[in-house]
Amino acid sequence: MYPSSFEYHAPTDVQEAVDLLVEHGDRDVELIAGGHSLLPTMKSGLSKPEVVVDIADIDQLHGVDHGEESSRVGAMTTYATVAADETLARSTVISEAAAEIGDVQVRNVGTVGGNVAHADPAADLPAAVLVSDATVRLQGPSGDRSVPAAEFFQAMFTTDIREDELLTGIDLSHLGENDAGAYVKKPSPSSGYALVGVAVVLETDGETIMDARIGANGAFDHAMRLKPVEETLTGEALDGGIAHRAAGHATDDVEPYLLMEDDTASSDFRAHLLEVYTERAIDTAIERVGSMTDTEAD
Ligand SMILES: Cc1cc2nc3c(=O)[nH]c(=O)nc-3n(C[C@H](O)[C@H](O)[C@H](O)COP(=O)(O)OP(=O)(O)OC[C@H]3O[C@@H](n4cnc5c(N)ncnc54)[C@H](O)[C@@H]3O)c2cc1C
Incomplete structure (x- = not known):
């Protein structure tokens, strides 16, 4: 049509x-x-x-700027650029999530700002943004404002962007020396979007998990942090089956009506997938502790 x-x-x-x-x-x-x-x-x-x-011709919205402790990704930056950015790949989980999106044509055209502003429940980037301690930058008639990612995603296709604002970029915190992260996804067999996608950041001292941030998309009507999983991980040693134990709490705090249910997967199946992929993401991050942020020295 x-x-x-x-x-x-x-x-x-x-x-x-x-x-x-x-x-x-x-x-x-x-x-x-x-x-x-x-x-x-x-x-x-x-x-x-x-x-x-x-907004494609606005140069200010394209590209990635790296600082000491964070990187700013412009709204018009494509997934392909983010997936190929070496600093983002070793300091955040957004590159891994961007590399999982669609196919090469989608990754060459789809933008970080569009993905995050659209807030499709099955999109891959929102979970990665949530765990990156990120700030979403918006500009409107009264100037700039910054919104913490945790307050940005509000419901299905609903964010904190006002009608007279555009999203200009996202500031993503870098992982520390002993920190690690991962994004894993169960793609829908038909569309390739996330039936379930889980992003993890573990802050560690090399032996113990000092803080954990776990975000999920696909499972719920909007991307959300899994607080009971984070609380179970915090203070635990980086071994001994903690991923399995923590993942068992993936839906503890979630109102059942928030779980997605459609032709591709029932809400029960999504809840099951969420536990399985949460465990995989945590295990992957644990394996990477000590190896992500030292790549620059290689
Ligand atoms: C075949 C196919 C497969 C796909 N597979 C996946 C997948 O696996 N995972 C995934 O995450 N996504 C997937 N997508 C979705 C794709 O990533 C979209 O491109 C994305 O959701 C929106 O980004 P866009 O740049 O195309 O935005 P647009 O389509 O241009 O815009 C989407 C919405 O966001 C608003 N918007 C865009 N930019 C801004 C801004 N800077 N400020 C405020 N509002 C803004 C627009 O007004 C519009 O309402 C797929 C798409 C296709 C066609």
Whole structure:
């Protein structure tokens, strides 16, 4: 199907994009980034924006800047760029999650900002963002604001972004010397999206887990931290079957209605997958302790 007609704008800086959102605030406006989620909904008639603001030509939104303790990933940065970035790969779990998305065509066009702003429950990046102690950066008519990832994802396809704001980038904390992380995923056999995806960051002193952050997507109506699993891991030694014991708490705090249920997997099966993939992700991170952040010295 053809999309319904719309007015098209292609700003070249962030302020111009914000001005367009404000100017057309009384109309149905959509930003377009990679277009991989928006265009199918426009073609099927589910979305009929009157105004489309294309942010692809805004140079400020492209690329990754590395600092000492964190990296800033611009909203228009593609998954392929993130997956290939060596600093991100050894200091965060977002590269591993980006490498799991779709196929090479999707990874060359889909953007970090689009993935996170769209907040599809089955998208891969939200869990990785949640465990990276990340801050989502938004710009609107009153300027910049930063939202902790834990407050950003609110419900299915729902985030803290206001109608007159765009997501400009994400700041991701780097892993420390003895820390490690992992992202593992059970892809849907039909779409490749995450039936369940689990991201893990373990902060350790080399022997004991000092702090743990576990995030899941696919299982629930939006990406969430698994607090009971994190609490079980904290203070435990890096051996002795702790992954299995902790993963058993994956759904402890979750209201049953939040578990996804559809043609590809029942909520019971997803709960089972969540435990299995949580255990795998923790085990993978434990195996990597001491080997992730020293790659630069090799
Ligand atoms: C065949 C196929 C397979 C896929 N497989 C996977 C998969 O395995 N895992 C996965 O995670 N995803 C998958 N996707 C989804 C893909 O990653 C999408 O590209 C992504 O969800 C949205 O990113 P986008 O850049 O295409 O955003 P768009 O489609 O351009 O935009 C999506 C929504 O986000 C809004 N938006 C975009 N950028 C911003 C911004 N900077 N600020 C505020 N709002 C913004 C838009 O207005 C729109 O409402 C797949 C897609 C396809 C077509």
